[in-house]
Amino acid sequence: MPFLTALVLGVGVLCLIDLVLTVGVIRRLRAHEEMLTARPSAFPSIVLPPGAVIGGFSAESTDGVRVSDETLTEPVLIGVFSPDCPACHDRLPQFAERARSFPGGRRNVLAVLVGTEEEVADQRRTLEPVALVLIEKHGTGLTKALQVNGFPSLALVDENGRVVASGSTLEDLDKIPAHA
Structure with a gap:
């Protein structure tokens, strides 16, 4: 019985560690998403966007x-x-x-x-x-x-x-x- 208790306790600790790591990864992903959203696009638009006025031609x-x-x-x-x-x-x-x-x-x-x-x-x-x-x-x-x-x-x-x-x-x- 002590072996079974130790096994259950060990599995519980591993699950807790996994949960803490998963929460940390989710926080990092959210932080990266916010940074990417705030950053201007790396690619120029293909043509003037709505609201812009065309140049003279x-x-x-x-x-x-x-x-x-x-x-x-x-x-x-x-x-x-x-x-x-x-x-x-x-x-x-x-x-x-x-x-x-x-x-x-x-x-x-x-x-x-x-x-x-x-x-x-x-x-x-x-x-x-x-x-x-x-x-x-x-x-x-x-x-x-x-x-x-x-x-x-x-x-x-x-x-x-x-x-x-x-x-x-x-x-x-x-x-x-x-x-x-």
């Missing part, structure tokens, strides 16, 4: 229409795509479908293709019927105004140049903040 679409931050008089749907981006190949047809039914038609939809004329020829053919297409180098024009850091970049911009919704998927555009 001026460009000419592939069919000769002049567009700039000053010509925005209605909400505009913007998509920025690159020919060597696998996600762009998936999202471009979805963007074209959304553009087809966007209020104001193609004059209120800007599709920015980042690359050379030859590289973006297929994307251009898909988008020209539903959007004003701009072909530019990354870091210039509208990609600079929207602070594009990756592809695809999508944004819904109001008539004052304020980003209402943004992200890399059409679902991101459907998540319009309550204060918008």
Whole structure:
């Protein structure tokens, strides 16, 4: 019987030690979570976030229409795509479908293709019927105004140049903040 008592006592002590260690680990994890939450993101957003105002830009679409931050008089749907981006190949047809039914038609939809004329020829053919297409180098024009850091970049911009919704998927555009 003394052996059984010692065994039960030993198991109890081990359980108590395990419990103390587990509580300590949980406290450390909570402290790390708080530090990570308080720290700014290590990754820049892919495009200007909601509430930001786009920078100035001026460009000419592939069919000769002049567009700039000053010509925005209605909400505009913007998509920025690159020919060597696998996600762009998936999202471009979805963007074209959304553009087809966007209020104001193609004059209120800007599709920015980042690359050379030859590289973006297929994307251009898909988008020209539903959007004003701009072909530019990354870091210039509208990609600079929207602070594009990756592809695809999508944004819904109001008539004052304020980003209402943004992200890399059409679902991101459907998540319009309550204060918008």
